[in-house]
Amino acid sequence: MSSQFISRRHMLQSAAAFGAVAFAAGNAMSASAATGQVSGKGKPVSATPLSWMDKVAPNRFDGTTMGVPWPRGTVKAAQALKLTGADGQEVASQSWPLAYWPDGxxxxxxHAVAGSEGLTGASVVMGKPKVPANAVRVTQTPALITIKSGDLTWQVPTSGEALIASATKAGRTTLRDMKLVARSQDQADLEATGSVTQSQFTSKVTKVTVEQTGPVRAVLKVEGTHSGQAGGGGGRDWLPFSVRLYFYAGTQSVRIVHSFIFDGDPFKDFIRGLGVTAKVAMSDETYNRHIRLSGEGVGVWGEAVKPLTGLRRQAGKKAQAAQIAGEAVRIDDIAKPVQDGLKWIPEWGDFSLSQLTPDGFTLKKRTEKGHAWIDSNAGSRTKGLGYVGGAAGGVALGFKDFWQRSPTAIDIRNAHTDLAEITAWLWSPDAPAMDVRPYRSAGEMDTHPEEIEGLNITYEDxxxxxxxxxxxxxxxxxxLWVLPTTPSHEVFSGMAERVANPPRLMVSPERIHAAGVFGDWDVVNATTPARKILEDRLTYQIDYYMQQVEAHRWYGFWTYGDVMHTYDADRHMWRYDIGGYAWDNSELSTDLWIWYTYLRTGRADVFKFGxxxxxQTGEVDVYHLGRFKGFGTRHGVQxxxxxxxxxxxxxxxYRRIYYFLTADERVGDLMRDLNESDFSLKNVDISRKLPPSAERATPEGVVNSSFGTSWGSFISAWLTEWERTGDTKWRDRIINGMVTIGGLKRRWFASSAPYDLKTGKFLGEGDYIAISHLNGVFxxxxxxxxxLSLIDEPLxxxxxxxxxxxYNAPNDELQTLLGTVPRGRNLRDSHSRLTAYAAYHENDKVLAMRAWSEFFGNEGRESDxxxxxRTTRIDGVATLRPLDEDNSLSTNGTAQWGLAAIQNMALIGDSLDEAATLAGVVK
Structure with a gap:
């Protein structure tokens, strides 16, 4: 296919997305996917609209950050960018580059936007951004970093226990000593010995890096370990952490992104609690001190440390109403009998909101340590926000996915004293200890033949x-908020909603697509009969999987975010306990299916699912230290x-789409950590259980690597690093692999080859044939x-x-090409997108029709x-709860069929209706 054809196609798409923006004729994308050539003549884009992802503008937001893509050659690397609101007024913002095209x-x-109220939408335009009235400012000394915005000052020490030493609001130090805490015990429970030994740990900061200094957003990365030196942990340092602190102008809060690595012994180290805690200065009378805890939905539980309502003697309507509202109560407004009896009203110092399961939370309180807890209330699901403070100020602390990540808790202690404490428990100490031991019994499979036998039965290796x-x-x-006074129930409820569902400004699918990023996809288009059938099915599939999360309670600290691999229709359950059929762990690119669905639709629920x-898959399913560092785990029960x-x-x-849409630094770290993950092939022989062969023997510094499942994964990290930094080292490493694969006798049909870790080149003649269906699905x-749209490498x-x-060619064509018809060409409908890619780039209508015939084939997947x-309703005694079941779906098939449908429609959609009619899909 000619470069002119491709440029014209993208030009029309770009013009539709950008409206009045004019691009150079025949050069809308400034690039040709067929040749990799760059002309650099694209004209600047005038404006890029942003809208709230949930389609409703929030009453208030605490700052937000989003990524915006640009067509190649249209925006210079140093171009200043700013935001304007829907009313045309400039919005305080801060911009920086995330990635570059090969032409620079x-x-x-x-783009970071300062917190504010009433922002209904925005646009990114050329120009110098507006500085907020109360800009974020950062000053540093070797021992202390100070962040100021308006009347709020945060102090972050560069060593010690505290991540934030203090926060001062309008001259009053309200928060002190925000730190991390952990509890562990040496056994999972009392079953073995009847007693357990517990240890306590606090954060020990070893490094603080200032990543951004304002004026809209300041970012600090705090690194360290949990240390037992001060907390009875025997001087041990473990559970390394990195915590990013995000300070936005126009807000009273800090956003905290907390990451830790489990580096313990699964048989000896059982985490009993893991949390973030801070001390809160309390100076008001105890009847003017308040607790707020989020309830169900928009509900709020609010009480005072010393309640004035419900007494035998009435405190007076004015005093009672003020206390319920969280406002300061004047002593003179309290009825004299109650004034005289204040000392007899109990002071409640400790409060706990505990979500031990995704379906239930409890509220309880007590006067102080050493006394009984009193049950207050209970409910199903809460958003996970707590507040302690009074008329002089207080602190609110909560975290996202509170009930989804249960067991969790918000604890408040010593609210009746001068220094209260609020803790967000990421793993609640009220729950049984975290148990990450292997689930299999010892001695099940002691030999390699037994391992193979087990794999053939349970599909787990x-x-x-x-x-x-x-x-x-x-x-x-x-x-975490530092507040000047107790928030009303309405204000607190809004805060809880922002914790659970942070407002996000995002770019539309049309605008993202017009920028020419992320390969072959297009926006939802149901304008023809066949397209509507496929679009409806794509919608059905994504909706079904999101519903399955709730139907089967795919929640929990270590598992929320994953989906199951295969269904068991006999039990009306996913195969959660059957080896490799349980948790999916990205098998066959489930992540990509979800993210491309979001790119096409812009649906908020799909974004949150992704x-x-x-x-989940970038953190829990991947090793971040040890001998497996840089590799992830195939699907299994755990x-x-x-x-x-x-x-x-x-x-x-699987991470880069989210990264570029959000500029999330943690995901950026995870991808960067993979830049040298190919060296882990020295530690892990992926093919170690296959029969030994002479071809597998390699010299020092050379390992065997597949083209798809291994090298195809490495290049995604290298491409991302090249895009982010412009460092051609990573481009050259990619090219080394591309050139040497192209130079092999059998090229991609060799499937794998010896790989030189130093250069990234494949070695040998590659004169053998080996096809694996897995090579093209990760x-x-x-x-x-x-x-191939960025690098012009002909080989x-x-x-x-x-x-x-x-790959999907008829046997006689493959025989002519290779001299044989090798086995291994499975997933024919999934690989129809390979055929479609060749048809598009070679302008071959006959091949396009063959691609659709493969897609509408008879392998028992969606097209058959x-x-x-549709679903079948299962209820009564056959299942735990009523559910809607489609036992024809498996995650492998769904993800790959979805990706094939998306790519095929983008590449050869003009022949879809004709092919669908021939296949009997359209009558």
Whole structure:
């Protein structure tokens, strides 16, 4: 296919998205996906609208950050960008580059918006951004970093226990000593010995990095470990952490992104509590001190430390109404009998909001330590926000996905004293200790033949010592407010909603698509009969999986965000307890299916689904230290239980869409950590359980690597790093692999080859043939499409187009090409997108029709009479609770069918209706 054809196609898409913006004729994208050539003649974009992702403007937001893509050659790297509101007025903002095109022009920019009220929408335009009236300012000394915005001052020490030493509001120090806490015990429970030994740990800061200094947003990265030196942990340092603190102008809060790595012994180290805690100065009378805890929905539980309502003697309507509202009560407004009897009213110092399951929370309180807890109330699900303070000020603390990540808790202690304490428990100490031991019994599979037998029965690849949680991580998002007074119930409820569902400004699908990012996809288009059938089915599939999260309670600290792999229709359950059929762990690119669905639709619920998965699969399913560092774990009963450790799971392709949409620094760290993950092939022989062969023997510094599941995963990290930094080292490493694959005799049909870790080149003649259906289903299709639009490498282009044309080719064509018809060409409908790619780039209508015939094939997946399948209601005694079941769906098939449908419609959608009619899909 000619470069002129592709440019014209993208030009029309771009013009539709940008409206009045004019691009150079025949050069809308400033690039040709067919040749990789860059003309650099694109004209600047005039404006990029942003809208609230939930479609409703929030009454208030505490600052937000988003990414914006730009067509190649349209925006210079140093171009200043600003935001304007829907009324045309400038909005206080801060911008910085996220990624660059190969010609040096800006590819992605990030924009931080100051917290405010009443912002209904915004646009990104050229120009110097507005500085907020109360800009964020950062000053540093070797021992202390100070962040100021308006009348609020935060002090962050560079060492010690505290992550935030103090926060002062209008000259009053309200918060002190915000730090991390952990509790552990040496046994999971009392079953073994009848007693357990517990230890306590607090944060020990070893490094603080100032990443941004304002004026709208300041960012600090705090790193360290949890230390037992001060808390009875025997001087031990463990559970390394990184915590980012985000300070936005126009807000009274700090956003906290908390990440830790489990580096303990799963058989000895059982976490009993993991949290963030801070002390709160309390100077008001105890009847003017208040507690707020989020309830169900918009509900709020609010009480005073010393309540004035419900007494035998009335305190007076004015005093009672003021206390209920959280306002200061004057002593003179309290009825004389109650004034005289204040000392007899109990002071309640401790409060607890505990969510031990996703379906239930409890509220309780007590006067002080050493006395009984009194049950107050209970409910199903709460957003997880607490407040303690009074008329002189207070602190609110909560965290996202509170009930979804249960067991969790918000605790308040000593509210009746001069220094209260508020703690957000990411793992509640009220729950049983965290147990990350392997689930399998010892001695089940002691030999390699037994491991293979077990794999053939349960589909989980077990190997002793490889089913370890040592090295996995978890990231949580918290918000902490320093407030001048007690918030009303309405204000507090709004804060809780912002914790649970942070408001986000986002770019539209049309605008993202017009920028030419993320390869082959298009926005939702149901304008023809066949397109409507496919679009309806895509909607059905994503809706079904989001519903399954709730139907089967796919929640929990270590699992929220993942989905299950395969269904068991006999039990009306997903196979949660059957080996490799349980947690999916990104198998066959589930993450990509969700993210491309979001790109096409802009649906907020799909974004949140994908966000939870990105947090899960990038943290829990991947090792961040130890011998498996940089690799992830194949699907299993526990996120870490399968012994197959592979880069196809840690794949940066699954994180980068979220990163560029949000500019999330933690995900940026995770991808950067993968830049040298190919060296982990020295520690993990992925093919170690296959029969030994002479071809597998390699010299020092050389390992065996597959083209798709391994190298295809490595290149996603290298591409992202090249885009982010412009460092051509990573581009050259990609090119080394592309050139050497293209130079092999059998090219992509060799499937794998010896790989030189130093250079990134594949070695040998590659004169053998080995096809694996897995080589093309872990992101390499998407990455190759992007790479070939950025890098003009003819050898690789030829090799990739050959593989795309012939993978699904009739046997006689494959026989002519290879001299044989090898086995292994499974997932024919999924690989139809390879055929479509070749058809598009070679302008071959016959090949396009073949691609659709493969897609509408008869492998028993969606296209085999399944486009109209719907759920069946299962209720009564057959199942735990009523549910809607579609036992024809599996996650592998759903993800790959969805990706194929999306890419095929983008590449060869003009022949869809004709092909669908021939296949009988459209009558």
């Amino acid at each position: 022009s800006l590819k992605w920019s990030a 077990y190997e002793k010592g490889w089913d370890t949680a040592h090295g996995v991580a978890r990231t949580s998002e918290l918000n 966000e939870a998965m990105t947090r 996120p870490w239980s399968d012994s197959s450790k592979q880069p196809r799971v840690s794949n940066a392709a 992101g390499v299709v998407e990455m190759s499409s992007e790479l 690789y282009r030829k090799a990739w187009l050959e593989y795309c044309r012939y 009479g399944g486009l109209g399948r």
